[in-house]
Amino acid sequence: xxxxxxxxxxxxxxxxxxxxxxxxxxxxxxxxxxxxxxxxxxxxxxxxxxxxxxxxxxxxxxxxxxxxxxxxxxxxxxxxxxxxxxxxxxxxxxxxxxxxxxxxxxxxxxxxxxxxxxxxxxxxxxxxxxxxxxxxxxxxxxxxxxxxxxxxxxxxxxxxxxxxxxxxxxxxxxxxxxxxxxxxxxxxxxxxxxxxxxxxxxxxxxxxxxxxxxxxxxxxxxxxxxxxxxxxxxxxxxxxxx
Numbered sequence: 001x002x003x004x005x006x007x008x009x010x011x012x013x014x015x016x017x018x019x020x021x022x023x024x025x026x027x028x029x030x031x032x033x034x035x036x037x038x039x040x041x042x043x044x045x046x047x048x049x050x051x052x053x054x055x056x057x058x059x060x061x062x063x064x065x066x067x068x069x070x071x072x073x074x075x076x077x078x079x080x081x082x083x084x085x086x087x088x089x090x091x092x093x094x095x096x097x098x099x100x101x102x103x104x105x106x107x108x109x110x111x112x113x114x115x116x117x118x119x120x121x122x123x124x125x126x127x128x129x130x131x132x133x134x135x136x137x138x139x140x141x142x143x144x145x146x147x148x149x150x151x152x153x154x155x156x157x158x159x160x161x162x163x164x165x166x167x168x169x170x171x172x173x174x175x176x177x178x179x180x181x182x183x184x185x186x187x188x189x190x191x192x193x194x195x196x197x198x199x200x201x202x203x204x205x206x207x208x209x210x211x212x213x214x215x216x217x218x219x220x221x222x223x224x225x226x227x228x229x230x231x232x233x234x235x236x237x238x239x240x241x242x
Contacts, residue, residue: 027055041168062100073162076110154196181226205237
């Protein structure tokens with residue numbers, strides 16, 4: 001804590017002054033951004049949002065706006081939680097390539113906020129015909145809420161994980177856990193989703209206490225096949241020797 005001394009009457013008084021936050025650290029790799037975003041709910045750092053997007057843009061990750069539902073959902077939720085900064089963040093990213101702007105517009109749309117819609121309307125006023133069509137499609141549709149989206153494909157699971165990374169909401173993990181009950185289903189589409197749910201849980205449970213604890217809590221709610229999957233997840237997530 002920094003103290004600033006002022007003269008008050010005949011007394012010298014020390015008043016505490018909040019130290020300014022240090023400049024946010026830039027990212028050196030896409031992997032570093034991925035680790036940061038996965039742990040964001042435990043250690044939110046909104047000051048690094050623009051730096052994260054600049055790193056992803058520079059690496060070409062954002063060149064395919066439809067190819068990253070997890071990232072769109074993650075940044076969309078962060079934008080929603082910081083609506084007052086959304087417009088400023090996107091203005092800082094004005095220099096990205098046209099295809100990458102589409103990714104940012106999707107994130108603004110997924111924020112499910114009036115601020116996000118305002119960004120899209122502003123962009124629409126000066127957009128090329130191709131971009132105008134893309135923006136119209138966003139503005140004409142309500143963005144999905146990952147908390148209630150139908151679990152119809154692995155892409156939906158990616159969006160749910162992205163939102164979890166931003167919020168740490170155990171309810172989102174429960175939705176994924178319940179999907180593993182279809183691992184032996186006669187419906188091939190349900191099996192695909194169940195296997196993707198299992199793989200996501202295996203990946204996350206080893207490093208995230210919320211995921212691991214939720215798996216343990218949900219075991220009694222599943223059928224035999226689902227319970228076997230969760231026991232496998234919990235066993236593999238357990239530190240060796242325990």
